Amino acid sequence: NAGVTQTPKFQVLKTGQSMTLQCAQDMNHEYMSWYRQDPGMGLRLIHYSVGAGITDQGEVPNGYNVSRSTTEDFPLRLLSAAPSQTSVYFCASSYRSGGSYNSPLHFGNGTRLTVT
Amino acid sequence: KNEVEQSPQNLTAQEGEFITINCSYSVGISALHWLQQHPGGGIVSLFMLSSGKKKHGRLIATINIQEKHSSLHITASHPRDSAVYICAVFQTGANNLFFGTGTRLTVIP
Numbered sequence: 540n541a542g543v544t545q546t547p548k549f550q551v552l553k554t555g556q557s558m559t560l561q562c563a564q565d566m567n568h569e570y571m572s573w574y575r576q577d578p579g580m581g582l583r584l585i586h587y588s589v590g591a592g593i594t595d596q597g598e599v600p601n602g603y604n605v606s607r608s609t610t611e612d613f614p615l616r617l618l619s620a621a622p623s624q625t626s627v628y629f630c631a632s633s634y635r636s637g638g639s640y641n642s643p644l645h646f647g648n649g650t651r652l653t654v655t
Numbered sequence: 656k657n658e659v660e661q662s663p664q665n666l667t668a669q670e671g672e673f674i675t676i677n678c679s680y681s682v683g684i685s686a687l688h689w690l691q692q693h694p695g696g697g698i699v700s701l702f703m704l705s706s707g708k709k710k711h712g713r714l715i716a717t718i719n720i721q722e723k724h725s726s727l728h729i730t731a732s733h734p735r736d737s738a739v740y741i742c743a744v745f746q747t748g749a750n751n752l753f754f755g756t757g758t759r760l761t762v763i764p
Contacts, residue, residue: 572752581741581756589750597751629698641686643700644743644752 541565545630545647552620552654560615560650562630568645569635571613575599575626576649582629588613589635620654627651658682661742661755668762674729676758678742681723685748689716689727690741692757698741701727732762 546561564571572587584597588607602624604616613632617624628650634642659680668674678687689701702709702716704725709716713732718725729736742755 570750574754579756582743582754584752587750587752595750631698641703641705643703644688644690645700646690646698648697 543630543632543645543647545628545650547650548648550650550652552617552652554621554654556620558617558620560617560628560630560652562613562615562647563611564613564632564645565611566632566634566645567610568632569610570633571607572597572631573603573605573613573615574629574631575624576629577626585615585628617652622654625652625654657755658746658753659742659744659755661740661758663758664756665759666761668732668760670733670762670764672732672762674732674736674760674762676727676740676742676760678725678727678755679723680725680742680744680753682744682753683747684720684723684744686745687718687725688743688745689725690743692739692741694738701740729760732760734762734764737761 543564569590573585574582576582583599585603586605588594591607591610594605630647631644633644662677687704690698691701692698704718713730715728739757739759741757744753
């Protein structure tokens with residue numbers, strides 16, 4: 540049972556490049572989500588999914604795309620990287636019962652992304 | 656606007672002291688989470704609360720739904736408790752998770 544696996548750990552991109560951050564969980568969690576963490580601002584929700592085939596936008600979705608083709612995987616795509624996307628990114632998952640989130644959150648180890 | 660406010664932002668304590676971190680929120684919630692993040696490290700879930708009080712070792716978390724307030728207490732603090740503690744809430748009827756900006760705790764030997 541690996542929990543939430545997030546790759547890569549570090550990434551440097553040039554402005555305009557694209558990349559995909561991978562997130563996988565093996566706990567059969569319905570809810571998966573992506574956050575960015577910036578100094579002084581706390582964690583902010585980018586996109587989330589409540590099940591395979593279902594995704595929705597969070598607080599700061601611009602510049603990011605997601606898809607959820609399986610329960611296990613929830614990749615985050617940066618289509619054209621910008622310096623403002625320099626941040627630490629976390630993926631998290633949770634069990635969802637009857638529409639309520641009443642189980643612990645499980646986080647990946649984070650991806651430190653720098654866009655130059 | 657911040658749906659979740661934490662206080663204090665920074666806290667320095669001597670080893671052995673009793674620590675309290677506060678979290679106030681402005682939305683109706685289905686659950687409140689307390690998270691711990693060590694420097695350069697990942698984020699670990701400490702507690703998930705929807706009512707009352709939970710205890711795990713030296714950590715105690717309480718929530719008052721009517722007052723929209725939660726506290727995290729650490730008894731007999733230790734230098735290994737030094738970390739950022741984050742409060743997060745799931746808004747009722749929505750899939751939004753809102754985070755506080757965190758409380759940076761430093762415990763000095």
